[in-house]
Amino acid sequence: MPAMKYSRQREAIKEFLMTRKDHPTADVVYSNVRDVFPNISLGTVYRNLTLLADIGEISRLRLGDGVDHFDADTTPHYHFICTKCGRVSDLDIDVLTQINDIAGMNFNGQITGHVTYFYGVCGDCCDEQHS
Amino acid sequence: MPAMKYSRQREAIKEFLMTRKDHPTADVVYSNVRDVFPNISLGTVYRNLTLLADIGEISRLRLGDGVDHFDADTTPHYHFICTKCGRVSDLDIDVLTQINDIAGMNFNGQITGHVTYFYGVCGDCCDEQHS
DNA sequence: TTCCTTGCAAATCGTTTGCATAATG
DNA sequence: CATTATGCAAACGATTTGCAAGGAA
Numbered sequence: 012m013p014a015m016k017y018s019r020q021r022e023a024i025k026e027f028l029m030t031r032k033d034h035p036t037a038d039v040v041y042s043n044v045r046d047v048f049p050n051i052s053l054g055t056v057y058r059n060l061t062l063l064a065d066i067g068e069i070s071r072l073r074l075g076d077g078v079d080h081f082d083a084d085t086t087p088h089y090h091f092i093c094t095k096c097g098r099v100s101d102l103d104i105d106v107l108t109q110i111n112d113i114a115g116m117n118f119n120g121q122i123t124g125h126v127t128y129f130y131g132v133c134g135d136c137c138d139e140q141h142s
Numbered sequence: 143m144p145a146m147k148y149s150r151q152r153e154a155i156k157e158f159l160m161t162r163k164d165h166p167t168a169d170v171v172y173s174n175v176r177d178v179f180p181n182i183s184l185g186t187v188y189r190n191l192t193l194l195a196d197i198g199e200i201s202r203l204r205l206g207d208g209v210d211h212f213d214a215d216t217t218p219h220y221h222f223i224c225t226k227c228g229r230v231s232d233l234d235i236d237v238l239t240q241i242n243d244i245a246g247m248n249f250n251g252q253i254t255g256h257v258t259y260f261y262g263v264c265g266d267c268c269d270e271q272h273s
Numbered sequence: 274t275t276c277c278t279t280g281c282a283a284a285t286c287g288t289t290t291g292c293a294t295a296a297t298g
Numbered sequence: 299c300a301t302t303a304t305g306c307a308a309a310c311g312a313t314t315t316g317c318a319a320g321g322a323a
Contacts, residue, residue, distance in 0.1 A: 016297050016302045037288080052305045057288060059303090075204035075257060077313090078287070089245060091253065103248045110238060111260065114220060117234045119265035122222065126206060127258040129242065134250035147277045147322050168313080183280045188313060190278095208288095209312070 015066075021059045023047050028069055028083040034090070034099040036078045074099065074128055093133035102129065146197075152190045154178050159200055159214040165221070165230040167209045205230065205259055224264035233260065 023044050028035070035043075041056045060081055064071040072080040074092055080099060089102040107127075115122045154175050159166070166174075172187045191212055195202040203211040205223055211230060220233040238258075246253045 014298090014302075018296080018303055020304075050305070052307095054289075054306075055304055058290095061289090073204075073206035073208075075206070077204075091245070091249065091251070093251070094254075102245050104245055107241060107244070110241070110258075113238070114222070114233050114235055114260045118222065120222070120224070120268055121262045122260050123225075123262040125258055125260045127241075127256055129245045129253050129256045131252045131254040137251055144277070145323090149278055149322080151279075181280070183282095185281075185314075186279055189315095192314090 015062070018059075020044070020048055020051055020055055021063070023051075024056060024059050025063060025068065025083065028081055032084070032101065034072055034080040034082050036080055038078075040081065072099070073126075089127055089129060091129045091131070091133070093136055094130050095132055095136035095139075098133055098135075100133065146193075149190075151175070151179055151182055151186055152194070154182075155187060155190050156194060156199065156214065159212055163215070163232065165203055165211040165213050167211055169209075171212065203230070204257075220258055220260060222260045222262065222264070224267055225261050226263055226267035226270075229264055229266075231264065 024040060027040060027043050037053070037057055037060055040060065041051070041053050044051055044056065060069070060071070060079075063069040064081070067085060070082050070085045072082055072090065074080060074090065076092075076097075084101070087106050089104060089106075091100050091102050092098070093100075107125075111122045111125060114125070155171060158171060158174050168184070168188055168191055171191065172182070172184050175182055175187065191200070191202070191210075194200040195212070198216060201213050201216045203213055203221065205211060205221065207223075207228070215232070218237050220235060220237075222231050222233050223229070224231075238256075242253045242256060245256070
C-alpha cells in the first residue's frame with residue numbers, strides 16, 4: 012500500500028459526495044465535479060472512488076442494478092430502492108445482527124454478515140399515484 | 143410479448159440449470175451446454191437465460207460480484223456466499239417477511255420486499271483452516 | 274409460409290489500466 | 299528529487315443486439 016498524497020480532485024470528489032444523500036453513481040460524481048474541475052477525467056473519478064472506498068472513507072454500494080453507487084456515510088445502515096423512480100434512500104433502523112444467527116441455523120459454516128436492500132414505492136411516488 | 147417457440151438449446155440450458163444447485167454464471171452454463179450443442183453461441187445462452195428469467199422459469203441472482211448467477215429454483219430463499227472460495231449456496235430458513243415491517247418504521251413509503259444475501263466462510267473452507 | 278430462434282460478430286455499458294506529464298511531499 | 303496523481307485513450311469483462319440464415323408451428 013503506497014503512501015497517499017493530497018489531491019484537489021480527490022478532495023472535491025469526497026466533498027461532493029458528502030453533500031449528497033442519494034448515493035450517486037460514478038457518472039453523476041463525474042459530471043458534478045466537472046463543474047469545479049472541467050478537465051477531470053472519468054478515470055480519475057473511478058480511481059479516487061475506489062481508493063476512498065478501499066481506505067474506508069466512503070462506501071461502495073452494489074444494489075443489483077449493474078451500476079455502483081457511492082455513499083459518504085460509512086456507518087452500517089440499510090438502503091431502500093424505489094422501483095418506480097429508482098431513487099436510493101437510507102433507512103432509519105438498527106442493523107439486524109440477529110438474522111445472521113437465524114441464517115446460521117442448519118448451516119455448516121460461519122456466517123459473519125449480510126447485505127440487504129429493501130424495495131417498494133417511495134413517498135414521492137406514492138403521492139403521485141394518488142393525485 | 144411474442145409467442146414462444148420450442149428450441150432444443152433453451153431446453154438444454156434449462157435442463158442443465160436444474161442439475162446444479164451452485165447457481166452458475168452464464169459462462170458456466172455456456173461451456174457446459176456446449177458439450178451437447180458444440181455450436182451454441184454465448185449470445186444464445188444469454189438470450190435464453192434472460193427469457194427464462196423474464197417468464198419466471200428461472201431466477202437471476204445479482205450478488206454484487208459483478209456477474210449474474212442463475213438458479214432453476216424460483217422459490218424465494220436466501221443465499222450464502224463464501225468469502226474464501228466464492229461458492230454460492232442456499233440457506234434453509236424461512237423468508238423473513240417481518241423485516242419489511244421493521245424497515246417500514248419511520249419510513250415514508252411502501253416497502254414490498256427485500257433482497258438479502260449472507261456471507262462468511264463455508265463448511266469446506268472452515269475445514270481447510272483447521273487442517 | 275410466417276415468425277421465432279440461432280450463430281456470429283459487432284456494439285454497448287460500466288469500469289479499469291498503461292503511459293507520459295503534472296502535482297505533491 | 300522521489301513518488302503519487304492526473305488526463306487521455308485504449309483495454310476490459312459482462313452482457314446485449316443487428317443481421318442473415320435455420321428451424322418450429
